Amino acid sequence: xxxxxxxxxLAILALLLACLALAGCSGSALYSNLEEQQANQVMAxxxxxxxxxxxxxxxxxxxxxxxxxxxxxxRAMAVLHSKGLPRRQxxxxxxxxxxxxxxxxxxxxxxxxxxxxxxxxxQKLLKIDGVVDAAxxxxxxxxxxxxGDTADSSASVFIYQAPGTDLRDRETxxxxxxxxxxxxxxxxxxxxIKFFTVGGAAPPxxxxxxxxxxxxxxxxxxxxLAIAISVAVAVLLxxxxxxxxxxxxxxxxxxxxxxxxxx
Numbered sequence: 004x005x006x007x008x009x010x011x012x013l014a015i016l017a018l019l020l021a022c023l024a025l026a027g028c029s030g031s032a033l034y035s036n037l038e039e040q041q042a043n044q045v046m047a048x049x050x051x052x053x054x055x056x057x058x059x060x061x062x063x064x065x066x067x068x069x070x071x072x073x074x075x076x077x078r079a080m081a082v083l084h085s086k087g088l089p090r091r092q093x094x095x096x097x098x099x100x101x102x103x104x105x106x107x108x109x110x111x112x113x114x115x116x117x118x119x120x121x122x123x124x125x126q127k128l129l130k131i132d133g134v135v136d137a138a139x140x141x142x143x144x145x146x147x148x149x150x151g152d153t154a155d156s157s158a159s160v161f162i163y164q165a166p167g168t169d170l171r172d173r174e175t176x177x178x179x180x181x182x183x184x185x186x187x188x189x190x191x192x193x194x195x196i197k198f199f200t201v202g203g204a205a206p207p208x209x210x211x212x213x214x215x216x217x218x219x220x221x222x223x224x225x226x227x228l229a230i231a232i233s234v235a236v237a238v239l240l241x242x243x244x245x246x247x248x249x250x251x252x253x254x255x256x257x258x259x260x261x262x263x264x265x266x
Contacts, residue, residue, distance in 0.1 A: 087135030
């Protein structure tokens with residue numbers, strides 16, 4: 004009886020170890036070295052689309068990575084592309100104008116100033132419903148120190164909108180908003196805005212067919228190598244359990260007193 008209970012405990016242990024091996028090797032990295040906000044946005048989009056995803060620290064501990072099943076890669080990329088994710092890192096004015104040297108040239112100062120205006124305008128546009136991403140280019144000609152004629156300032160804006168969204172009827176309001184946000188830009192006609200629709204609807208989940216039955220979600224996230232390793236571990240542990248049971252049985256037989264014939 005004791006040998007039987009020990010065999011059961013070892014069998015349960017082998018099963019748990021095999022399951023842990025499977026769980027530890029599941030999933031593949033979709034994106035790595037993301038900021039936590041970027042990773043959270045990617046996770047929200049994937050989970051909202053019904054795609055199972057996990058967020059963990061990257062192997063180099065310098066960012067976050069999002070892992071999904073290999074079979075979900077096509078849908079995941081379509082979902083993220085339609086939402087413009089992961090978005091590139093945004094910079095604050097303090098980060099842009101952080102001093103890293105003793106002095107900067109007038110050209111560098113102007114370039115930083117223009118970049119700061121463009122980044123500030125982009126962040127404002129991203130807060131509008133339906134805007135997936137935006138790119139802003141601002142031209143600020145140098146003023147003539149002698150008071151001569153100077154070319155007018157201008158701005159060019161590219162707005163990438165989500166599928167099913169049409170912001171063209173708000174073009175005038177957007178132009179006015181850009182003009183009022185940039186010092187020296189006085190003519191709304193010097194602001195051009197172009198609209199583009201990003202991607203399309205994400206493809207539906209793959210369904211089972213007669214020739215290709217659906218694979219369980221757990222197995223779809225496991226690579227063939229992980230399955231082979233886990234099976235090998237389970238088989239090895241099973242052999243150890245069987246061998247140990249035989250050894251204990253023989254030891255038990257050896258401990259029994261010899262039978263004496265009293266005839």
